[in-house]
Structures are given as C-alpha cells and as structure tokens.
Amino acid sequence: MKSFSCVINDPLGIHARPAGKLAKAAKDFPASTITITKGDKSAAANQLIKLMGMGVKQNEKVTVTVDGGDEDAALAAMKAFFVENFSAECE
Amino acid sequence: MISIQGKGVSTGVAIGPLYIYRRAKSTIRRYKVEDKEIEWARFKAAQMKAIEQLGLLAEKARAEAGDDAAFLFETHQMMAEDVDYEEAIQSGIKEDGLNAEAVVTDVGAQFAEMFANMDDAYMSARAADVKDVSGRIINILSGVVQGGIDSDVPVILASDDLAPSETVQLDKSKILGFITAGGSGSSHTAILARTMGIPAIIGVGDQVKEEHEGREVIVDGGTGNIVIDPDPDTREYMIQKRKEQLRKLELLNQLKSLPNITKDGQEIRVYCNIGNPEDVHAVLANDGGGIGLFRSEFLYLNCDDYPTEEYQFEAYKQVLSDMDGKEVVIRTCDIGADKMIDYFELPKEDNPALGNRALRICLNRPEMFKTQLRALYRASAFGKLSIMFPMVTSVWEVKEAKKLCEQVKAELTAEGKPYSDEVDIGIMIETPAAAVISDRLAKVVDFFSIGTNDLTQYTLACDRQNNDLGRFFNAHHPAVLRLIKMVCENAHKEGCWCGICGELGADLELTETFLSIGLDELSVSPRSVLPLRQKVRETTVSEVRDKLLDDLMSDMVTI
Numbered sequence: 045m046k047s048f049s050c051v052i053n054d055p056l057g058i059h060a061r062p063a064g065k066l067a068k069a070a071k072d073f074p075a076s077t078i079t080i081t082k083g084d085k086s087a088a089a090n091q092l093i094k095l096m097g098m099g100v101k102q103n104e105k106v107t108v109t110v111d112g113g114d115e116d117a118a119l120a121a122m123k124a125f126f127v128e129n130f131s132a133e134c135e
Numbered sequence: 136m137i138s139i140q141g142k143g144v145s146t147g148v149a150i151g152p153l154y155i156y157r158r159a160k161s162t163i164r165r166y167k168v169e170d171k172e173i174e175w176a177r178f179k180a181a182q183m184k185a186i187e188q189l190g191l192l193a194e195k196a197r198a199e200a201g202d203d204a205a206f207l208f209e210t211h212q213m214m215a216e217d218v219d220y221e222e223a224i225q226s227g228i229k230e231d232g233l234n235a236e237a238v239v240t241d242v243g244a245q246f247a248e249m250f251a252n253m254d255d256a257y258m259s260a261r262a263a264d265v266k267d268v269s270g271r272i273i274n275i276l277s278g279v280v281q282g283g284i285d286s287d288v289p290v291i292l293a294s295d296d297l298a299p300s301e302t303v304q305l306d307k308s309k310i311l312g313f314i315t316a317g318g319s320g321s322s323h324t325a326i327l328a329r330t331m332g333i334p335a336i337i338g339v340g341d342q343v344k345e346e347h348e349g350r351e352v353i354v355d356g357g358t359g360n361i362v363i364d365p366d367p368d369t370r371e372y373m374i375q376k377r378k379e380q381l382r383k384l385e386l387l388n389q390l391k392s393l394p395n396i397t398k399d400g401q402e403i404r405v406y407c408n409i410g411n412p413e414d415v416h417a418v419l420a421n422d423g424g425g426i427g428l429f430r431s432e433f434l435y436l437n438c439d440d441y442p443t444e445e446y447q448f449e450a451y452k453q454v455l456s457d458m459d460g461k462e463v464v465i466r467t468c469d470i471g472a473d474k475m476i477d478y479f480e481l482p483k484e485d486n487p488a489l490g491n492r493a494l495r496i497c498l499n500r501p502e503m504f505k506t507q508l509r510a511l512y513r514a515s516a517f518g519k520l521s522i523m524f525p526m527v528t529s530v531w532e533v534k535e536a537k538k539l540c541e542q543v544k545a546e547l548t549a550e551g552k553p554y555s556d557e558v559d560i561g562i563m564i565e566t567p568a569a570a571v572i573s574d575r576l577a578k579v580v581d582f583f584s585i586g587t588n589d590l591t592q593y594t595l596a597c598d599r600q601n602n603d604l605g606r607f608f609n610a611h612h613p614a615v616l617r618l619i620k621m622v623c624e625n626a627h628k629e630g631c632w633c634g635i636c637g638e639l640g641a642d643l644e645l646t647e648t649f650l651s652i653g654l655d656e657l658s659v660s661p662r663s664v665l666p667l668r669q670k671v672r673e674t675t676v677s678e679v680r681d682k683l684l685d686d687l688m689s690d691m692v693t694i
Contacts, residue, residue: 059257064209092213092217096258
C-alpha cells in the first residue's frame with residue numbers, strides 16, 4: 045500500500061468534471077484499489093457521488109492511497125492526475 | 136402592463152408569447168414486488184436505457200453548446216451507474232422488495248438531499264443533477280414521455296424549474312427566452328442559456344401565472360425585468376434595446392479576439408473600468424484585455440462598518456481568478472468628496488473635493504489602509520494584480536504608501552501567507568500637481584493611469600456636476616490634453632506605462648489624439664471596448680500624428 049498527500053488548488057474543489065475523469069482514469073489500474081481520504085471521510089476513485097459528497101474545497105488536503113498489484117504505476121499516474129486536474133500541490 | 140422582477144442570468148432582450156412548460160406527471164405507485172430478481176432486471180434495463188439516452192443527449196449538447204454542456208450529460212451517465220447509487224437501489228429492491236420506481240424515487244431524493252445540504256453553492260446545485268438522473272430512470276420505468284413545446288411560433292418559456300436535460304431536449308428554435316420560478320445562477324439551465332445566447336431570468340417565484348399564458352411578454356436578461364402586456368412606450372423602448380444589442384452582438388462577432396492595432400501597426404491596450412466583482416462577466420463578454428480600474432469603494436459602501444480583510448480578500452481573489460491571468464488594476468479606497476460613508480466619521484468640509492479624501496484618508500489611517508493592502512497582496516497569488524493609489528499630489532505620499540506595502544509584505548512572509556512578487560504599483564494622475572511633477576513621480580512607480588474626470592475638473596476649476604458652467608467646461612480643453620501628453624512622455628522616459636481611466640478614454644473623437652500621444656492603455660466601460668477597438672483599427676496614426684500634435688502644442692489660438 046502506498047500513498048501521497050496533496051492540497052487541492054482548483055477553485056471549485058473536487059467537482060464533477062475532474063471527479064468524472066478520475067473515475068475513468070482509475071479504470072486503467074484494475075488491480076489496485078484507489079482511495080481518496082479527507083479527515084474521517086473517504087471514497088474510492090470510482091465512487092463519483094460519494095467523492096463529490098466529501099465536499100473537498102480549494103486549499104484542503106486529501107490523501108490518496110493505492111493498494112494492489114499495479115500500485116507503483118497507479119501511484120505515479122494518480123500524482124500526475126491530481127497535479128493536472130486539480131492544480132494540486134503534492135508531497 | 137404587469138412588471139415582474141427576477142434575477143437575470145443570461146443577458147439579452149426577447150419579445151414573444153408566454154408559454155408555460157408542463158411536465159407529463161407520473162404518479163409513483165409504491166408496492167411490494169413478487170419477484171425481486173425480475174424487478175432488479177427491470178431496473179437494470181431502465182438504467183442501461185438511461186445511459187444510452189444520456190449519451191445521445193451529450194452529443195446533441197456538444198453540437199449545440201460545446202464540450203462543457205456535453206460534459207454535464209456525461210456526468211449524469213456516471214451518476215446513473217455510480218456504485219453507491221446502484222447499491223442503494225439494489226438494497227431497496229432485493230432486500231425491501233419494493234418496486235423499482237419507488238426505490239429510485241427514494242434513493243434519488245436521499246442523494247439529492249446530501250448535495251443540497253452541502254455548504255457550497257456549486258455542490259448544492261448538483262442536487263438537481265441527481266434528481267434529473269433519477270427522474271429519467273423513473274420515466275423510462277413507467278413509460279412516460281416528456282412533453283416538448285406545443286406551439287407553432289417561438290415562445291418565452293416559463294417553468295417552475297427546468298432540469299438540465301429538459302433544457303437541452305427542448306427545441307431551441309422555438310425558444311426566445313427562459314423564465315423559471317426557482318433556480319440559481321450556477322444552475323446548468325443558467326449556464327446553458329448563457330452559452331446558447333438565450334435570455335434567461337430566474338427566481339420569479341409564483342409571479343408568472345397560468346392566466347398569463349399566450350399573452351405578450353418581454354424579458355430583459357440584463358436587468359432581470361419581465362413585462363407582461365407591455366404598453367406601447369415600453370414595447371418600443373425594449374424593441375430599440377433589442378436592436379441595439381443585436382447590433383452590438385454583430386460588432387462583437389466581427390471584432391472579438393482581434394487586436395487593438397492601427398492600420399500602421401501601433402497597438403494599444405483596451406481595458407475596462409469596473410465597480411463590482413460581477414462586472415467581470417461584462418468585461419469578458421466584451422473582450423476587454425484586462426481591468427484598468429477596479430474601484431474598490433463598493434466594498435466600503437456595502438458595509439455598515441470597515442470591511443474586514445477576509446471580506447475584501449474574497450472579492451479581490453474572485454476578480455483575479457475570474458480574469459484568469461489578465462492584468463487587474465485595483466484602485467485603493469477612494470472615499471471622500473462625492474462618496475461619503477457614515478462610519479468613516481469624516482468631519483464636514485466646506486469643499487470636500489479639495490479635502491480629506493482617498494489616499495489622504497488612507498495615509499492618515501494606516502491601520503485601515505493596511506487591512507486593504509493585506510487583502511490585496513494575499514489576493515495577488517491568484518492572478519496578475521497591480522495596485523493603484525488615487526489622489527496623489529506629492530512624491531512623499533507615494534513613498535509612504537509603498538512603505539506600508541513593504542510592511543504588509545513582510546508581515547505576510549512572516550505569517551507564511553503566499554503573495555505574488557510581481558505586483559506593479561501605480562498611481563492615478565488626477566491632480567494638476569501630479570501631472571506637473573510626473574517626471575519625478577515616474578521614478579517611484581511602475582505606471583500612471585490618468586483620471587481625466589478629476590484632472591479636468593481640477594485643471595479647469597469647473598465642477599463637473601455643475602450644469603450651469605456650460606461653455607466653460609470643455610472636456611477637450613487643450614490644457615488637459617497637453618497635460619496628458621506631458622504625463623505620457625514623462626512616464627515613457629522612466630519606463631513606466633501610461634493609460635487613461637476616465638470617461639475621456641472612450642471618447643472616439645480623441646482616439647486619434649491618444650494614439651498620436653502614444654498612450655499605452657485606455658480603460659473604458661465594458662460596452663465601449665468594441666467601438667473603441669473598431670476606431671483604433673480604422674486609424675492610421677502616421678497620417679494624423681504630426682498635425683494633431685502640432686495643433687495641440689501650437690501657440691495659435693484655436694479655442
């Protein structure tokens with residue numbers, strides 16, 4: 045299991061468009077479970093409604109966890125995805 | 136004539152008969168099913184069908200309104216097959232044994248409520264999406280076909296609230312305007328209406344009634360005003376307004392994205408003057424290259440006490456992010472003279488225009504000034520900010536103001552709050568004193584913006600509100616134009632840019648003169664951007680420069 049944290053810089057936070065793209069992007073890594081956590085709330089990358097329901101806003105920090113067979117590749121891809129789609133600053 | 140006020144969310148004027156949109160109502164029956172597996176299969180089939188319909192709608196929206204509109208339906212598709220949504224429905228059917236229509240209704244309402252309760256306007260508006268998706272599945276399950284517009288002529292469509300999919304499904308050639316009872320400015324209906332250029336007014340409540348159907352109605356999406364059965368004068372006025380808008384639209388389409396460049400290749404920046412964060416829409420719609428004057432007074436005028444740093448920060452940040460990297464010049468507090476505020480507790484003056492106002496108040500009340508500067512610098516991290524001080528007469532004032540800027544930056548650094556290092560500092564040139572010592576002032580700033588309204592009234596000693604002065608007040612007075620020329624030359628000697636942010640900037644009779652003088656920027660009201668661009672593009676500066684400048688500087692008496 046591997047993870048990274050990042051601060052969401054998109055003014056709308058985690059909104060429908062990138063959340064939808066995220067669900068699609070996660071399909072490239074069928075062997076891994078990808079989870080997004082904020083505080084005590086979490087959602088899998090393919091749980092669109094739940095993820096939006098977390099209400100992640102601009103400047104809030106989330107942790108992305110990947111667990112499974114292709115986790116190294118998934119981790120790298122997710123990092124790139126968050127930077128590109130949420131203007132995120134990742135650690 | 137009946138006049139109704141709503142909230143305009145998509146500009147434009149439309150005139151036509153009122154048509155009330157009626158939904159085919161399906162009553163949801165609720166019952167226990169005999170075979171849960173068959174019921175589940177019924178849901179799965181309806182879900183598949185919904186996803187297929189949404190795919191077609193996405194393509195229709197893409198063709199009509201572009202990728203952004205199409206994405207809405209792709210989101211709906213994803214919601215329809217969302218794992219949690221599906222799981223909740225599965226449990227309702229397979230565990231509780233309820234019929235699919237009832238379960239989808241319940242689950243849809245439950246998910247919509249979750250969104251509606253979120254403390255975020257964008258997310259609350261997503262409740263409509265979940266309801267829309269659920270409604271679609273229910274209609275498929277119960278075989279209901281949604282009603283369109285049953286009219287031969289184009290209409291103004293009134294409804295309680297249009298679901299996004301309803302908006303796209305409607306035959307747009309039949310719609311002149313939208314009126315909805317509820318809704319929000321960030322709803323998809325508002326966004327789609329704007330994208331498609333159809334006037335829309337929301338939030339009219341129950342003021343539009345069944346009995347108004349078929350009667351002539353005018354909607355003005357700019358003001359949010361609706362008139363039913365207009366009287367002849369109103370009708371004529373609105374028809375003229377509509378013509379004017381269509382003419383402007385045509386001009387816009389011809390000139391949009393073209394540079395402000397003369398025939399012989401001299402370029403000038405055309406920016407906008409605004410007084411509210413909401414005015415940014417007008418700036419972008421008119422293709423303004425930036426904001427040359429954002430009057431920060433509204434923040435002070437809207438409050439009963441000094442506006443907080445946070446309140447100001449949010450407003451500045453909004454404008455900077457909305458302008459997306461284009462330059463935004465924000466003028467610091469310009470209270471005093473004709474703009475008085477109770478909580479400032481300014482003593483009454485016999486001559487407020489020559490009194491305690493603008494930068495003078497700010498320098499005398501550094502704590503208040505620093506609150507604004509802190510908000511400005513914090514907002515600078517979100518775009519290209521320039522700060523401008525009004526009502527300068529001496530170099531020391533600028534130095535003192537800049538010192539406060541440095542203090543604020545040091546504070547923010549110590550607090551670990553981000554700000555941009557590339558904030559330009561400029562001043563308004565609106566007093567004869569500032570114009571005359573502009574050679575010295577240019578050494579301590581990055582730019583000048585000439586406030587021609589005040590500069591003219593101070594130079595000519597004419598109160599611009601005083602209509603009796605008539606022929607003594609001449610906006611084209613050579614004294615003012617010579618000052619503008621001198622200020623611009625002094626700016627350029629020190630590598631500063633120089634613009635105009637007064638009403639004179641939009642005066643097309645002077646455009647050739649301003650180009651000849653070599654001004655770098657004109658900041659005008661958003662609606663003046665395109666006429667000005669047109670004028671610039673028609674001009675050949677090299678043909679007129681010598682004559683215009685000779686006339687301006689000559690000792691021959693012309694006026």
